[in-house]
Amino acid sequence: MTDNLSQPFYQLMPDTVIDAVESRGYLSDGRILALNSYENRVYQVGIDEAEPLIAKFYRPARWSDEQIREEHEFCFEMVEQELPVVAPLRDDNGESLFRFGDYRFSLYPRRGGRAPELSDPDHLYRLGQTLGRIHLVGAARDFQHRPALTIKSYGYDSVELIGESFIPATLKEAYTSLTRDLLNEVESAFHRAGQVKLIRAHGDCHGGNILWRDDTPNFVDFDDARMAPAIQDLWMLLTGDDRNELQLQLNEVVEGYNEFADFDPRELHLVEALRTLRMLHYSAWLGRRWDDPAFPHNFSWFNTERYWGEHLLQLREQFAKLREAPLELL
Template sequence: MNKQPFFELKPDTVLDAVESLGYLSDGRIMALNSYENRVYQVGIDEKTPLIAKFYRPERWSDEQILEEHQYMYELVEQELSVVAPMKNAHGDSLFSYEDFRFSLFERRGGRAPELDDPEHQFQLGRTIGRIHQVGQSCSFIHRPVVDIQSYGVDSADFISREFIPNSLKIAYDSLTSDLLREIDAAFKRAGDVKLIRVHGDCHAGNILWRDDTPHFVDFDDARMAPAIQDLWMFLTGERQQQQLQIGEVVEGYNEFADFDPRELHLVEALRTLRMMYYAAWIARRWDDPAFPHNFSWFNTERYWGEHLLQLREQFFALQQPVLKLL
């Protein structure tokens, strides 16, 4: 993979790409907080600015990107507040300019949800229930699955082989082996849970709270996964807090979709897999100059020591009783 995949993506290139679709830019451009892809707010002459998203080369195929777009259009058709890509007169949503693929979005505003507010938790559950009602109507064909192999095994192997300091390698290998065994046991306890199309990355930064309603953005990580993949990130704080939160979330969720309680066995397993995958994601992108610049704390002895500590805490969490629906 190109070590500098966005090297040729200059401001002028961004403006020219947007104008190639018939828009007249006023020359204003602002980079937004995105590292996997590149996202910009582009000023449009005498109109509301647009958001231009340039996809990282070689990450997703055209078919995978278009599956993501189609999922969002299905959600919009059901009157869900999802920021879907704009289409041109021919119905296209994925465009090319020079060596880059990009899409355009309307600019939307809002604030992050308050995850310690029971009403916000309930509303988040209701909205995800509606999203999953659509998500379970069919399956992705081209997009991958959230699973132990890609998120856990492959991540641990890559970190162990390429990044973990020699002084921590034995401890890391032993701990990740134990974690993967516990994660596998958690999936087996959950049983044959249903895989559906999910948002895949439901952290607070991908939710805009406006007019007492959550609005969802950035379906770039949409995959096939158990429903709990889109719910567990709403659970914060100590176990007692999470017990109350899951009750609110599932109560809202069940108004539109049926939550399978067996999936509660996967909360800490999926949390652990995300931590492993996140570290490996940064490591895999380390040749991209934007990553050392923006993640300067990564790949230091201190970082890896703290990462091991967090994983040990997850090993303990995986052995605790599962959350219950009261």
């Protein structure tokens, strides 16, 4: 928890947002709407006689300028391949990362849409097709500055933070023992998968980051983009607990995916391992951001005795899933 409440990021006011947007040559009509984002600060800003823009102000110390520009460049590469990706706007010099006072920000066109229906086979097939094309671009070269999704960064580092600073003393022994066993199972799953290829991936490919419009999935918010196995962008499209239903969903996604890229079935060993890492990482993310006033306000249930009890129960259920046979392609 290294954030400092005196940082201007926490004091970002509507007038500053509008001034920053206008510093890029736009004239605001004064309308501003804060959007549902916690890691960064994101606003819809009305523009005089034009469509509103989305202004994204980056959290200090999360990404370097080089890492942000790598994300932007990844988006530009996909747009060049006519992929439905919402990329940041560039100025006449090709720059997409801007500064205003103490802030770094970027501007995006507003893109409307609704979440995909993940129970709809047609939606899953189209999502698979689009992700296959995205991963062709992602596999063309590696990130040089952005990190990889690893067991250490998402698993061991998360467990260390929670164990040292957040877990109640009454639950610490149970948490330590359970997470040790969980991470052993995660290690085993990665071992069974073997040397899978890491590619530039979206990294946070849940339904909230996909806008369905005109029968097309539009992918937004590549802020968590990193080197990861392809399955990282596929497993979050699978919903429910019924294994037969999950198998059907998986086959729709992979059938669409294989039209453009070759899915490696060994990566199916990683589905529950990656889900486990996401669960551990999510709790640690809340902990790392607890000094940000927005987090206690919006996540008031976090860091309560009840929360940690439920978290342990979920991790025990996840341990059982890790020991089940992986999904298979039919």
